[in-house]
Amino acid sequence: MxxxxxxxxxxxxxxxxxxxxxxxxxxxxxxxxxxxxxxxxxxxxxxxxxxxxxxxxxxxxxxxxxxxxxxxxxxxxxxxxxxxxxxxxxxxxxxxxxxxxxxISLLIQHSLNGLNPIRTVKKQMIETLKYQKRWKKKEMEPYLHSLLQQIGFTDPDYILASYPFELSGGMRQRVLLAMMISLRPxxxxxxxxxTALDVINRDKVLNLLKMVQRDYNLTxxxxxxxxxxxxxxxxxxxxxxxxxxxxxxxxxxxxx
CATH class of the missing domain: 3.40.50.300 (P-loop containing nucleotide triphosphate hydrolases)
Incomplete structure (x- = not known):
């Protein structure tokens, strides 16, 4: 050319x-x-x-x-x-x-409001995957494990078993980001x-956004x-x- x-x-x-x-x-x-x-x-x-x-x-x-x-x-x-x-x-x-x-996925401003406080992270993430009807049940949990690891969680089992109020603001925001990415928008x-994150967590979330934008070819x-x-x-x-x-x-x- x-x-x-x-x-x-x-x-x-x-x-x-x-x-x-x-x-x-x-x-x-x-x-x-x-x-x-x-x-x-x-x-x-x-x-x-x-x-x-x-x-x-x-x-x-x-x-x-x-x-x-x-x-x-x-x-x-x-x-x-x-x-x-x-x-x-x-x-x-x-x-x-x-x-x-x-x-198109929308990651909202207040991370706790975006998650149901009385349901575990695992239940909410699986429910999100069910929207698309493309996943077999046995595939869901391994996929969520790899996704959570990719965005920086070293213990996905702990995150999946947790309720939102048991996680910090930065962790909740990363969980929400993982939920949005799981839809492959x-x-x-x-x-x-x-918003409401300290400087260290703010930079972590922004760097994470940059990483997932590149890895998942997102706009x-x-x-x-x-x-x-x-x-x-x-x-x-x-x-x-x-x-x-x-x-x-x-x-x-x-x-x-």
């Missing part, structure tokens, strides 16, 4: 996810209140993009909109969310469930994965209010301001 044809190929590269002029609003009685406006950015296959901005600017609600998990009262009122050339903001609930099961959205949208902590993990940093306007620093732009 000549240099010219290679350049031509790169220019035509298609985004995996494209957010276009997105507006999210909250419906009050007799009134629609825009919460996020004019948000536009793209993710290309295999890259990690950090979406950063101050608390309250709408980063998390944007993530929820992508996977169709907006809280009651919130709706997409303008723009589009294009995933693999389909506008997922027009999807039915059934289509969105399939999207979350087969394509194409896109992983990590919403403030290091990652990393949401954070802390630009400094994520800039070494991300290929690009997209800045979101109050009101939702998104910009990218030319220093972090990559051409495709």
């Amino acid at each position: 000549t240099h010219g044809s290679s350049t031509s190929f790169m220019v035509k590269r298609t985004p995996l996810l494209s957010i276009e002029q997105l507006e999210l609003s909250y419906y009050e009685p007799k009134k629609i209140v825009p919460v996020v406006q004019n948000v536009s950015f793209q993710l290309y296959p295999g890259e990690t993009v950090a979406l950063v901005g101050p608390s309250g600017c709408g980063k998390s609600i944007t993530a929820q909109a992508i996977v169709g998990l907006l809280e009651p009262g919130f709706k997409v009122t303008n723009g589009s969310i294009i995933y693999k050339n389909e506008n997922v903001s027009k999807f039915t609930n059934k289509q969105l469930q399939k999207l979350r099961r087969d394509e 194409k896109l992983l959205i990590a919403d403030e994965p290091t 990652v949208l990393l949401i954070s209010h802390d630009k400094q902590s994520v800039k070494h993990t991300a290929d690009r940093v997209v800045q979101m301001g109050l009101g939702g306007i998104v910009s990218e620093s030319t220093a972090t732009l990559q051409c495709f």
Whole structure:
């Protein structure tokens, strides 16, 4: 392949996810209140993009909109969310469930809230695998063992037998990450994965994200209010301001 044809190929590269002029609003009685406006950015296959901005600017609600998990009262009122050339903001609930099961995983902000406190980690991880109906029962536990080892647990049996409240915040966050990876998504959205973690555990989780992104060929949208902590993990940093306007620093732009 000549240099010219290679350049031509790169220019035509298609985004995996494209957010276009997105507006999210909250419906009050007799009134629609825009919460996020004019948000536009793209993710290309295999890259990690950090979406950063101050608390309250709408980063998390944007993530929820992508996977169709907006809280009651919130709706997409303008723009589009294009995933693999389909506008997922027009999807039915059934289509969105399939999207979350087969394509996009959302790692939520508060790790304890993401796990059932009265069920063991093993039961919850096996339940997650059952969503896809691709696993035989005898295959599940060995797979979970290898997955937990891969993300740094030296004693998978102990983790699987534990209840969430018996684990530290950093350990719970890694368990949730393992659950998300177990679905083998194409896109992983990590919403403030290091909130409430100390500096050592924060760096561990960010390094882990980088590792699994590489090992599982994931595309990652990393949401954070802390630009400094994520800039070494991300290929690009997209800045979101109050009101939702998104910009990218030319220093972090990559051409495709």
